Amino acid sequence: xxxxIPEIVxxxxxxxxxxxxxxxxxxxxxxxxxxxxxxxxxxxxxxxxARPIFQRITTPDIESLAGRGLVYIRDMGMWPDGLEVSPKAxxxxxxxxxxxxxxxxxxxxxxxxxxxxxYLDESRA
Numbered sequence: 001x002x003x004x005i006p007e008i009v010x011x012x013x014x015x016x017x018x019x020x021x022x023x024x025x026x027x028x029x030x031x032x033x034x035x036x037x038x039x040x041x042x043x044x045x046x047x048x049x050a051r052p053i054f055q056r057i058t059t060p061d062i063e064s065l066a067g068r069g070l071v072y073i074r075d076m077g078m079w080p081d082g083l084e085v086s087p088k089a090x091x092x093x094x095x096x097x098x099x100x101x102x103x104x105x106x107x108x109x110x111x112x113x114x115x116x117x118x119y120l121d122e123s124r125a
Contacts, residue, residue, distance in 0.1 A: 031123035
């Protein structure tokens with residue numbers, strides 16, 4: 001983990017509730033696939049497959065930098081197992097969004113309710 005920001009939500013999947021409800025099988029399938037991809041990338045034994053893809057996306061001309069970056073990001077927990085969002089990561093993210101003026105501090109209490117676990121829970125069933 002990074003000493004500067006020990007836990008943070010690096011990425012989020014955002015959707016309109018009405019669309020998500022109408023497309024639940026697609027959403028659940030997508031989350032299952034994302035969970036599998038995270039598990040694959042987080043397994044160091046798959047690095048020979050993951051590294052060239054990571055390199056193509058990040059540093060196409062510098063293989064060694066891509067390799068170091070992949071390990072660093074994996075070790076930071078950027079791709080959390082099971083797509084989990086820890087309470088600490090969510091809280092840190094909210095704090096940073098407020099500091100960056102991306103979220104009004106008066107809205108702090110509404111953010112945790114925006115994280116809807118039902119589709120993630122269903123993807124694990």
